[in-house]
Amino acid sequence: MEDGRTLQEQAGPPQREPPVSGEPLVVESLTTEIRRRRGSFAAVDNVSFSVRGSEILGLVGESGCGKTLTALSIMRLLPEAARITSGRVLLGGRDLRGLREADMRGIRGKDVAMVFQEPMTSLDPSFTIGMQLIETIRAHGAGTKREARDRSIEMLENVGIPRAATRLDDYPYQYSGGMRQRVMLALALLLEPAVLIADEPTTALDVTIQAQILDLILQLRDEHGMSVILITHDLGVVHEIADRVAVMYASEIVETATAGEIFRKPQHPYTQGLLRSLPELARRGTPLPVIEGRVPELGALPASCRFGPRCPNRITRCDDEHPTLERANGDRELRCFNPTEFELRLGH
Amino acid sequence: MATRPADVHTGGAALAASGAEGRLRDAFVLLWANKVALLGLVLTILFLLIGMAGIVILLHPGLHHLWEDQNLRAVLVTPGSEGHLLGTDNFGRDLLWRIVAATGLSALMAVGVTAFVIVVGLVMGSVAGFFGGRADTGITGLIDLTWGFPLLLVAVIFAGMVGKGLNAVVAAAAVILWAGFARIIRAQVKTLREREFVEAARMLGTPAWKILVRHMWPNVLGTVLVMASYYVAITIIVEAGFSFIGLGVQPPTPSLGGIIAEGRNFWSVSIWPSVIPGATIALIVLGLNSLGDGLRDIFDPRLRRF
Amino acid sequence: MTAYVLRRFVYAIFLLFIASLFVFYGLRVAPGDVTDYIRTVTSGQEFGETLREQLGLNEPLPAQYFVFVKNYLSGDPGNSIITGAPITEILKDSGVNTVKLGASAIIIVYLLAIPLGLFAAWRRNSPQDQTIRFLAVLGMGVPNFFLAILLIQLFAVKLGWFPVAGPGGLRHLVLPAVVLALESLAINIRLMRSSVLEEAAKDYMRTLRAKGLRQRRIMWAHALRNSLVPVVAFAGIVIPLILGYTLIVEVIFRFQGIGFQLVESIQNRDYALAQSLALLFTAVVIFSNFLADIGHQLLDPRVRERTVAR
Numbered sequence: 002m003e004d005g006r007t008l009q010e011q012a013g014p015p016q017r018e019p020p021v022s023g024e025p026l027v028v029e030s031l032t033t034e035i036r037r038r039r040g041s042f043a044a045v046d047n048v049s050f051s052v053r054g055s056e057i058l059g060l061v062g063e064s065g066c067g068k069t070l071t072a073l074s075i076m077r078l079l080p081e082a083a084r085i086t087s088g089r090v091l092l093g094g095r096d097l098r099g100l101r102e103a104d105m106r107g108i109r110g111k112d113v114a115m116v117f118q119e120p121m122t123s124l125d126p127s128f129t130i131g132m133q134l135i136e137t138i139r140a141h142g143a144g145t146k147r148e149a150r151d152r153s154i155e156m157l158e159n160v161g162i163p164r165a166a167t168r169l170d171d172y173p174y175q176y177s178g179g180m181r182q183r184v185m186l187a188l189a190l191l192l193e194p195a196v197l198i199a200d201e202p203t204t205a206l207d208v209t210i211q212a213q214i215l216d217l218i219l220q221l222r223d224e225h226g227m228s229v230i231l232i233t234h235d236l237g238v239v240h241e242i243a244d245r246v247a248v249m250y251a252s253e254i255v256e257t258a259t260a261g262e263i264f265r266k267p268q269h270p271y272t273q274g275l276l277r278s279l280p281e282l283a284r285r286g287t288p289l290p291v292i293e294g295r296v297p298e299l300g301a302l303p304a305s306c307r308f309g310p311r312c313p314n315r316i317t318r319c320d321d322e323h324p325t326l327e328r329a330n331g332d333r334e335l336r337c338f339n340p341t342e343f344e345l346r347l348g349h
Numbered sequence: 350m351a352t353r354p355a356d357v358h359t360g361g362a363a364l365a366a367s368g369a370e371g372r373l374r375d376a377f378v379l380l381w382a383n384k385v386a387l388l389g390l391v392l393t394i395l396f397l398l399i400g401m402a403g404i405v406i407l408l409h410p411g412l413h414h415l416w417e418d419q420n421l422r423a424v425l426v427t428p429g430s431e432g433h434l435l436g437t438d439n440f441g442r443d444l445l446w447r448i449v450a451a452t453g454l455s456a457l458m459a460v461g462v463t464a465f466v467i468v469v470g471l472v473m474g475s476v477a478g479f480f481g482g483r484a485d486t487g488i489t490g491l492i493d494l495t496w497g498f499p500l501l502l503v504a505v506i507f508a509g510m511v512g513k514g515l516n517a518v519v520a521a522a523a524v525i526l527w528a529g530f531a532r533i534i535r536a537q538v539k540t541l542r543e544r545e546f547v548e549a550a551r552m553l554g555t556p557a558w559k560i561l562v563r564h565m566w567p568n569v570l571g572t573v574l575v576m577a578s579y580y581v582a583i584t585i586i587v588e589a590g591f592s593f594i595g596l597g598v599q600p601p602t603p604s605l606g607g608i609i610a611e612g613r614n615f616w617s618v619s620i621w622p623s624v625i626p627g628a629t630i631a632l633i634v635l636g637l638n639s640l641g642d643g644l645r646d647i648f649d650p651r652l653r654r655f
Numbered sequence: 656m657t658a659y660v661l662r663r664f665v666y667a668i669f670l671l672f673i674a675s676l677f678v679f680y681g682l683r684v685a686p687g688d689v690t691d692y693i694r695t696v697t698s699g700q701e702f703g704e705t706l707r708e709q710l711g712l713n714e715p716l717p718a719q720y721f722v723f724v725k726n727y728l729s730g731d732p733g734n735s736i737i738t739g740a741p742i743t744e745i746l747k748d749s750g751v752n753t754v755k756l757g758a759s760a761i762i763i764v765y766l767l768a769i770p771l772g773l774f775a776a777w778r779r780n781s782p783q784d785q786t787i788r789f790l791a792v793l794g795m796g797v798p799n800f801f802l803a804i805l806l807i808q809l810f811a812v813k814l815g816w817f818p819v820a821g822p823g824g825l826r827h828l829v830l831p832a833v834v835l836a837l838e839s840l841a842i843n844i845r846l847m848r849s850s851v852l853e854e855a856a857k858d859y860m861r862t863l864r865a866k867g868l869r870q871r872r873i874m875w876a877h878a879l880r881n882s883l884v885p886v887v888a889f890a891g892i893v894i895p896l897i898l899g900y901t902l903i904v905e906v907i908f909r910f911q912g913i914g915f916q917l918v919e920s921i922q923n924r925d926y927a928l929a930q931s932l933a934l935l936f937t938a939v940v941i942f943s944n945f946l947a948d949i950g951h952q953l954l955d956p957r958v959r960e961r962t963v964a965r
Binding site: 609 | 670677678792799805891898899900902906918924926929936944
């Protein structure tokens, strides 16, 4: 690895109890490397988190910090150049990493489902919505054609598509962006998965539609009781619906806490920076504060604290050591040598 | 630009920002990196050089003896024989010089036709794409009319009209091929018209022809180069086929297709008089196509042949 | 959709009309006519004049065009001046032969190009893919008439598996159809391969995998269906290309189709026959383009919808 450290020298994951039934998905020390021309780099570095039953976990960070790759690692849908090198992904106690591809296929769409960012291009343009829903049910052997069709109509109605029985025979281009994202949600929830991964589900949509889709996710969670991993770069989205938040920076998790804690008392300087740059929280008439600098390139991660170069709270220790993710008070985990209290001057 | 699979070159984006001159230089660097395209470039340059030599010996009467002189005591000599590197044909004429002359004829004709096709297609496509309206309707109608007809059918009918010979195939290629090119240019000009720098020029009252020449044509330069290499290849193949069936270049003037046809009658004695010109055409076309493919990957991966 | 088909059909008829004008006047203003040819083999000037009179070659051109169209439509375009055979017979026989040959070539092209292109894309950069791509590049470079004489030499003369030339049964069809198909096959394999790769890179492919579909279903149902759109659109170019090459291939194999007869009649300046053949040839081209166009419409739901709305 470029930064000269091996995995053994890195800090292990925080001590964790064995998976309990209350946690349908547990990710343990997951590391995924990307092969580049100059070597392999960990784009997901020793990431651990868990999602509890019926919980919405927000996975937050700037683009390029490894959120999507984490999700694709769980689904085992990584691009050719990427490879999981260590860690475990436990779904209901079963390690997905050890499964044969055929078994993994049986899990995708049935036990874990995923919704993507681009509703406009995420559906096959040449197949009707109905065909795309029905084939999913059929692929998992979950019913006859007739049953699959009825189930699809029911699910479309469930996500708020009017006249679902006729819209079933329409092609994707006949749906608007918001409607397509509803279809994507219907598609994901057809087989009542235990976990739904939603990767920037509202980023490509208009603001009003965004709110509708977020409400829909909440409503579906309440009806179906699945756990949700909501991936987003937008803390505002997380604020709307998440129960717990994990913040990622430069391939690793830097802070996890309940949503309330994160918004009331963020401790990692990066989380604080993200919060400060929320337009809703900024003082009117002043320029929106931004975090100076950029996420470091994968090949050029500092061996010390990765956020160090951009951190306002930096102390000498930050330049010498790589901080580990430590259990802080209560349910919080934090990767920082010098956390400070956060003062948020609310605008009016 | 749409995302392309990994094995397709990513040159297009790199070229978007630079000007026409810088673009050509960048294109050359990328071409240098693509070995197949480079081989195509080498073959094409070789073809053009031999073609030029061929034109000289075709047009200079003092040099006609090179490919005209018969020697009935040395017919169908095998390649590598003394004085005849590629052997001789059924009249004992030197095959090397005949092929050089025939290549000259092919090159002259194909480059001429291509130049015509490019100019007409460029003008028609630009007018249709830039002005729209009635001019567009008219030109698009004309394109649709010509473009579905097989080049060879038109060439054969022309041969019926004006008699056998090079004229028929040249005229047919000119009449048919411009349409495909005009269609591509029309689409590109239409897109370019919406770009800021063109809008700005129009708001400043720059005359239309100036916008076309200064702002648009440099941007379609890549397309011109790509399609030109394809059109030269197509014309050469069609002419060779046409001469092969006896409707094109008439003997004793040497043509690649004609030499193959003549040689075919003596196949039982020696296969070389038809195999060598056949391989020559294959190499020329292979070279032009590889060069065209390489240029296409650099300039516009979405461009299609024809 | 019906409205669209109708509109394209009317346009095809219009094209045919333009083509008939071109074919008629083109082959009428030609230097010399059949009497030149006959004069050289028979007697002198006077006989030629009587013949011109008999054939109506002295009438004004528009009148001749009218007669030409009327005869053609009434099913009696006259006889070949050289052989005396009724033109309808020649048209029928040669038409059937060319359609057989052209259709075989087109079937070979698509039957092989689609799976080979898909396979090459699926196994991208594998040795199989590289072999297919190399052969495709080669297939586009080797002129088909040259390939024809190589194949004749090998399979007909040396091995004797197939007849050297002539129309006839299935065995007579194999070599010319293969030769005719080769260039288009090469072009279509490349097109199909790049089209599949383009589809494989699209967002919806990830959705399909996330749904838990088998790779086989993703390739053979979704990727195939979507990559076919440009391939079918391209048929509008491939079909005229193949039909055009029948002119050369039929001559080489002395396969008595429209192309062979047309070249022959033009060599003989038998213009009445040439006109009829050229018109039939054009009709075949226009009709195939029409079919390719409709096929494209049927395959792409977006295009289909737009044309319904129009």
